[in-house]
Amino acid sequence: MNSPLAAQHSPSASEDLVGLFDIRPSDAPASAEERQAAIAAPKFGTVFTDHMARISWSAQDGWKDRRIERYGPLQLDPATAVLHYAQEIFEGLKAYRHEDGSVWTFRPEANAARFARSAHRLALPSLSVEDFIGSITALVRTDVEWVPSGEEASLYLRPFMYASEPFLGVRPSLEAEYLVIASPVGPYFAGGVKPVSIWVEREFSRAGAGGTGAAKCGGNYASSLLPQVRAQEHGCEQVCFLDASTGTLLEELGGMNVFVVKSDGSVETPELTGSILEGVTRSSIIQLLSDRGHTVVERRIPLDELLAGIEDGSVTEVFACGTAAVVTPIGRLAGSSFDHTISGGGAGELTMAVRGELTDIQTGRAADRHGWLRRLA
Structure with a gap:
């Protein structure tokens, strides 16, 4: 059947x-x-x-x-x-x-x-x-x-x-x-779906222009391990990398892409510059958000702009996505000179709605409108 x-x-x-x-x-x-x-x-x-x-x-x-x-x-x-x-x-x-x-x-x-x-x-x-x-x-x-x-x-x-x-x-x-x-x-995270804390790494980069950042190869992940250890030392579950050229622009986590939800309902994600992995989950979420009527913008996002948005309320949710963890809400963003809680540290409404819709499609509980599923057995 x-x-x-x-x-x-x-x-x-x-x-x-x-x-x-x-x-x-x-x-x-x-x-x-x-x-x-x-x-x-x-x-x-x-x-x-x-x-x-x-x-x-x-x-x-x-x-x-x-x-x-x-x-x-x-x-x-x-x-x-x-x-x-x-x-x-x-x-x-x-x-x-x-x-x-x-x-x-x-x-x-x-x-x-x-x-x-x-x-x-x-x-x-x-x-x-x-x-x-x-x-x-x-x-x-x-x-x-x-x-x-x-x-x-x-x-x-x-x-x-x-x-x-x-x-x-x-x-x-x-x-x-x-x-x-x-x-x-x-579940990828032992505690199930709950907001995670992210350490923003300023000293080490994941990949640079002309490098292997857009390829899914082991070396990219090896270079993220020391920063991941540093993140854990600061009480964070994951690490977020900035661009290698200026050290000011949001790129991606060690193994996940990042999305920012604005108070006007628009959603932003770092654009693919050659140093960011083009996630399958990322592109699927862009489509699902567009289906819901949200404006999705792929652009270079300055860290300082993101932090200011969290402080003044114009940024209401931040989440990460990838095959393993699917969609993970980010409740805290910390670094050497800042420590911000997002949306009271809870899971955002849009974050969880998109996560639910995506997993429902994958598991057959919702209609596959885009023909994404292939039967194996």
């Missing part, structure tokens, strides 16, 4: 893609009891399903050996290029179990397109949209019993690619491996 509110992407549309993958069942899958225990109270990114998808690439042969195989450790030569030159990219998306038991994902074509852009920036081979969607579909169908149900529950999918040629030398790798692993997850 199909979820009645979702766009009807027939499972048969993915059959040709799934058929490209050789299914090699695990010889040691989790028992039904072990699986149920793992998905009963999942912690983000700590428990993984029985299988993983994999495709190998070489400059000589191109993409080959598409397969679903047992989840397990990777064997790497000590000289493997990724270990020395960080030539690696990844994506993140989720599979949702709808009330009728069917399993769907959200805008995978957008993730596939971003994956291709990231690959280009990191001088990695381009993976087709067909292989991207075929890999996640084949994996989800193989491990469909791992897809949890219930509020805030989903199967997190992590496609990634790395330079696998064993050599020491600064040049693009002539070999690469593409994989997808999957993890049953609950």
